[in-house]
Amino acid sequence: MTYDLSVCIPAYNSAKTIGLLVEAIFKELSSLKIEVVIVNDSSQDQTESVCLDIVNKYEAVKFYSLRKNFGENNAVMCALNHATAPFAVIIDDDFQNPPHEIIKLYQAIQKGYDVVFSDFIKKNHGWFRNSASWLNNLILTYLINKPYDLYFSTFIIMNRETINEVIKYKGAFPYIQGLVLRSTNNYGQVLVEHKERQEGRSNYTIRKLVNLWLNILINFSSKPLRLMTLFGGVTFLVSTFVLIVLTVLGIGGWASFICALFLLFSIQSIFLGIIGEYIGKLYMDHNGTPQYVLKSQK
Structure with a gap:
């Protein structure tokens, strides 16, 4: 019919x-x-x-x-x-x-x-x-x-x-x-x-x-990956500028170093999580997840 x-x-x-x-x-x-x-x-x-x-x-x-x-x-x-x-x-x-x-x-x-x-x-x-x-x-x-x-x-x-x-x-x-x-x-x-x-x-x-x-x-969408690249570039430039300023002014110490390390670790974890999502979905599709x-x- x-x-x-x-x-x-x-x-x-x-x-x-x-x-x-x-x-x-x-x-x-x-x-x-x-x-x-x-x-x-x-x-x-x-x-x-x-x-x-x-x-x-x-x-x-x-x-x-x-x-x-x-x-x-x-x-x-x-x-x-x-x-x-x-x-x-x-x-x-x-x-x-x-x-x-x-x-x-x-x-x-x-x-x-x-x-x-x-x-x-x-x-x-x-x-x-x-x-x-x-x-x-x-x-x-x-x-x-x-x-x-x-x-x-x-x-x-x-x-x-x-x-x-x-x-x-x-x-x-x-x-x-x-x-x-x-x-x-x-x-x-x-x-x-x-x-x-x-x-x-x-x-x-x-x-x-x-x-x-x-x-x-x-x-x-691939925009999250593009944002990660952009954010990584901006973070690098800002971090480099701040490091130069702190060095010139003689400001620093272990406290600043540890805070910067934790911030870097947090950013990396977020980025790795997003990349992991992409890889995980690709893996599941490749293996024929119904x-x-x-x-x-x-």
Whole structure:
């Protein structure tokens, strides 16, 4: 069967919402021929059994279950690899993105964009998530040359050409928005509603956010290495100047030497840590660390 749109849903601990979400999607998009692709990212609740019931109820639903928790971006990559329609929209499993807003994205991409991002009229995340989003926006603007006024929501739609470019990435550490932005500059953005989370708490912890930033830092930009080179050059020049001044003035002693040694050691440790991250990610990719591993599919 040929579909107009693939709706990709990464699911994690969403047993109480996923059934209602799929039902709402089919209701709101009844004017389109859609397929729904659900990827269970090794949930710890009854998500898998609920999704199996959904598959039995709807012919146009595909379900894939992963063997371990790989993360949201990896689950989305799995969904995109199995989406067949000319367009694919990515929507979270918690109803914060209302299904009827998919229509806005679908209508916008018909204007000829390769991808359409959503922005929120009013964000209903908690203060921590909003603060993290603000910081994330600053980081991405510098690291991957993202336009400052472009908000990177996970609620996006892309055309087939962009999907095909994104899924060419076979590394273990994908970042969907980064892959999209390095594939095309032909993007649009629309304002959509953002609702309160219906069940549970956000899966975004400090640990996951730090891992996300490190992923972006290491896998999608070489600027940290350039900064290290620049900082090393500036530090050398400043240190040389200070040493000359201290020597001329006859100021120094063991205390100054020890402080300078500790400072140098701290800088070296930071630089070695960043280089180690690059080498570690390259090593894991070279050794075939999987992007995701399927346990079952329906």
